[in-house]
Structure formats: structure tokens, C-alpha cells
């Protein structure tokens with residue numbers, strides 16, 4: 495699998511870029527909350543209405559992807575240090591990748607259903 | 612000139628791993644002066660109280676890097692630490708953490724040196740032969756003082772292992788090269804006589820390599836020679852990420868007429 499053979503510096507480049515990207519998208523997401531009083535912005539109708547705004551849907555999807563990549567790679571880094579065998583490295587990478595794909599797929603499904611696409 | 616003498620208590624970690632003894636602390640009363648170092652006090656105890664005390668030392672002047680130990684909770688060189696600067700009546704000496712222990716304060720440096728050796732810590736230059744048999748084949752590089760300054764600080768490393776023993780990543784990941792080896796990789800990258808950068812990049816850019824440094828900075832905090840290994844590691848990361856410019860021009864040779 496090409497992902498398993500990526501050099502660690504390439505993975506960390508992705509890690510840092512997704513971290514910065516996620517920070518940027520979360521900032522926009524919070525700013526979106528401020529276009530009306532905060533409490534009101536969390537009311538059911540207003541939250542659902544967000545899903546009908548195509549730009550907001552794209553933002554949510556990007557946030558989901560960036561945070562998942564960054565977070566799951568962080569988890570991989572933590573778990574990697576527990577054991578020092580190539581077998582462990584591969585198993586951890588595969589499991590973390592599978593979990594990441596699962597979370598992104600499930601989140602995307604929620605976004606698609608919410609936006610009624 | 613009279614010099615005040617005071618008495619301190621030296622608590623020393625004792626064990627012999629070959630005999631599977633359980634570790635314990637021995638206490639020695641030692642008289643010290645203002646300039647007495649921890650190594651002096653240990654040698655005093657070894658000479659006059661218990662000759663079986665296991666210590667490793669050689670130069671007594673912070674040059675050989677062999678007397679590293681944990682003194683009052685921090686990795687330090689025993690010959691470079693004055694009792695007076697510790698401001699304590701009890702001095703606790705323990706073996707360096709993150710190293711396998713042999714006996715008393717003596718630890719095993721095999722893995723530490725293996726990490727150092729793995730990064731190929733010597734000048735590599737494809738234009739210059741490393742096997743010189745004839746005097747005439749000896750060559751000399753031309754380097755300006757500014758070019759020397761690029762790596763000088765990192766070349767002060769005495770391989771004492773204090774940074775390695777202070778590193779939290781080394782504590783959990785035995786494959787991690789550690790701050791000493793990584794800062795030496797930077798030392799050669801910054802040296803314009805060397806062109807082995809890409810070889811070393813491949814060695815350190817792996818799963819348990821440089822990226823497992825989480826910048827705790829404890830290595831630089833304990834380094835007795837001011838090497839600042841954490842700085843070397845971050846600079847190296849910059850080069851691997853491609854954010855630092857890698858425009859090193861390999862130094863030219865002095866010709867026979869020069």
C-alpha cells in the first residue's frame with residue numbers, strides 16, 4: 495500500500511498542513527456562529543438550515559476530513575512509540591487508516607443526509 | 612588562606628545487576644570545601660569508606676563525558692557539578708535514567724553509541740578518499756570562520772549521554788536515535804566539507820526517527836557543553852520539511868600550490 499511506504503517527513507507534512515487547515519476552518523465555523531446570538535445559532539432549525547447552505551456544507555466536510563487526518567495521525571504517532579517492531583508499525587498504520595476512513599465516511603453520510611442532497 | 616570545610620551526606624545508589632541484588636542507597640559522610648565536586652566527594656567515599664563503589668570517570672574536567680549520573684534528580688556530570696552549587700546538605704547520586712544499568716552508578720552506553728554510529732558521524736565527501744596511504748594524498752578543505760560557526764556549537768558534544776537520559780521519547784521508544792545522534796546529524800549537515808546529507812536524511816527520516824521528537828527541550832536543559840541539541844533537531848526538521856534552504860556549497864580543497 496503506497497500509504498504505508500510514505501516517508502515519515504511526508505506524513506508529518508500532511509499532519510502539520512491539516513492541523514493548520516483545521517484551525518482555519520474551525521475559526522470560520524465559529525465565526526459563522528456569531529452571525530446571530532450564540533444561543534439562537536444552536537437552535538434546531540438554525541443548525542439544520544446551515545446544511546442547506548452549500549458553502550457551509552463544504553466547510554463542514556473539509557473540517558471533518560482535516561481534523562480526522564490530523565487527529566488519527568496523532569493517535570498513530572502515540573501508539574507507534576509503544577512498541578518498536580515493523581509488525582506493530584504496519585498494524586497500527588492500517589488500523590488507524592481504517593478508523594479514519596470509517597469516521598470520514600460516517601461523517602460525510604451525516605452531512606449528505608442533513609443537507610438533503 | 613583558610614577555607615571553610617563542611618560535612619555533607621552523600622547518598623549513593625548501589626546495586627550489582629549481575630548478581631541480581633536489590634538496589635539500595637548507601638550513605639557516606641564526606642567533608643567538602645567550596646570547590647569540591649560531586650566526583651571528588653564520590654572518590655573520597657571510594658578511597659576512605661568503601662572501595663567497592665562503582666563509578667566511571669576519566670578526565671575530571673568535563674571533556675571525556677564518562678561521569679554522567681543523576682545528581683539530586685537531574686542528569687549532570689559529576690566532575691562538573693560543585694557540591695556548593697547544589698545548595699543541599701544531602702547529595703543523592705543515581706545512575707543515568709534511560710540507560711541499562713551495570714553496577715552502582717555505572718551504566719551501559721552500547722545502545723547510545725550504536726545510535727550515534729548509525730547516523731554516520733564523520734565527514735563524507737565523494738571527491739575525497741577516506742583511505743589515505745600516501746602522505747601526498749592528504750588534502751585540506753578551505754573553510755571560512757563563518758562556515759565553521761555554522762556547526763561549531765554542535766561539535767562541542769562530548770557524548771556524555773545526559774541529553775539522552777533526559778529525553779522523554781528515549782524513555783518510551785528504544786529505536787528513537789535520541790538528541791545526541793540527531794544533533795550530530797545536523798552538525799554534519801551544517802558542515803560544508805560534508806556532502807552526506809541525503810544519506811543521513813534517509814537514516815533519520817523513518818517511523819522512529821527525528822519526528823518522534825516532541826520538543827520537550829529537556830535535552831538542551833541538561834547539556835553541560837551548551838550544544839543545544841533541541842535546536843539542532845528543529846533545524847534538521849526544517850531541512851527535511853523543505854522550509855529551510857539547503858543551498859550548502861561543498862568546500863573546495865586547498866591545492867598543492869596554495
Ligand code: SF4
Nearest residue numbers: 768769771772774834
Ligand atoms: S549533546 Fe550535550 S548532553 Fe548530549 S551527549 Fe552531547 S554534550 Fe552530552
Ligand code: FES
Nearest residue numbers: 670671676678690
Ligand atoms: S570525568 Fe570526564 S567528563 Fe567528568
